Amino acid sequence: xxxxxxxxxxxxxSDNPAAAASPKLVKAARDFEALLLESWLEKMNQSFVGESAxxxxxxxxxxxxxxxxxxxxxxxxxxxxxxxxVLRQLQRRLQTAPDGGQVSxxxxxxxxxxxxx
Numbered sequence: 001x002x003x004x005x006x007x008x009x010x011x012x013x014s015d016n017p018a019a020a021a022s023p024k025l026v027k028a029a030r031d032f033e034a035l036l037l038e039s040w041l042e043k044m045n046q047s048f049v050g051e052s053a054x055x056x057x058x059x060x061x062x063x064x065x066x067x068x069x070x071x072x073x074x075x076x077x078x079x080x081x082x083x084x085x086v087l088r089q090l091q092r093r094l095q096t097a098p099d100g101g102q103v104s105x106x107x108x109x110x111x112x113x114x115x116x117x
Contacts, residue, residue: 021087029083029090030075036082038071 021029045063075083 021091025087025090026083029086030079032086033079033083034068034071034075037074037079038067041067041071 042064045067049059049063074080078084
């Protein structure tokens with residue numbers, strides 16, 4: 001079995017957008033991916049749970065916390081590639097920004113942070 005670390009070791013810096021991005025931008029992209037994954041996991045869990053379980057507030061809370069923990073762990077370890085796709089797109093825009101990317105990068109982090117909340 002190939003581990004994520006082994007797969008990342010085979011990537012060139014150009015293949016890994018997180019290598020050239022600021023830590024704030026990487027965190028915002030990963031948080032964004034975690035939010036999407038959490039939403040998908042919640043919907044998937046709801047499709048398997050019957051009506052009686054979804055009426056229990058304790059079950060809903062634990063289920064939500066579990067989905068959040070799984071989504072955060074997945075995103076922190078590379079997730080399904082959404083964060084990398086977001087970073088690639090942002091880096092293309094930052095490279096063509098007239099201010100050299102500094103103001104645009106701060107704006108991108110701010111915008112991704114608003115979506116992640």
